[in-house]
Amino acid sequence: MFTHDSIGLGEDGPTHQPIEQLASLRAMPNMLVLRPGDANEVVEAWKIALQHTHGPVALVLTRQAIPTFDRAKYAPASGVARGAYVLADAPGGTPEALLMASGSEVHLCLGAYEMLKAEGIKARVVSMPSWEIFERQDAAYKESVLPAGVTRRVSVEMASPFGWERYVGPKGRMIGMKTFGASAPLKALQTRFGFVPDNIVASVKELLGR
Secondary structure (H helix, E strand, C coil), rough: CCCCCCCHHHHHCCHHCCCCHHHHHHHCCCCCCEECCHHHHHHHHHHHHHHHCCCCCEEEEECCCCCCCCCCCCCHHHHHHHCCEEHHHHHHHHCCCEEEHHHHHHHHHHHHHHHHHHCCCEEEEEEECCCCHHHHHHHHHHHHHCCCCCCEEEEEEECCCCCHHHHHHCCCCCCCCCCCCCCCHHHHCCCCCCCCCCHHHHHHHHHHHC
């Protein structure tokens, strides 16, 4: 079990920040990585971990307070079992842009989604707690979550963006860390490095040319 998973540790100094560890864990052969985005996703992640008998599991949790999503409004957390799932969709299910994240950054994408929705921009939020499990899904399911025709994509993770290229594609954008962070309170760090809904919205608009 891993905790303290991002630059949210900023007041302890940048050397305490695990910028590279998610990418390292995902690169390990036979390692199953689970980074849930709220309390309900944690429950589903534990179910997966307890039933996983043919290799190690890394359960990656955050130290900061994050909201529990309203599952009456958004999709059920049972989607964690498939590695990635559509948490919030565009009206009619035809998005102009995809917002992708894991862990404590999922709620930032939901915030951006609501802002975009208010402006008439159709976005989809995809929670991606486990790349390994998602990669095991069939092509039809992958296409239903990440449609090939939607090329305007933004990934959000307070860590190295290494590996997100496969999901973002050449026309997308990765909001991540290319340096160590800084010594400051969480909200100050999020604002400085762009991990706020406003920046996600701006990235989507730029990709859409609006």
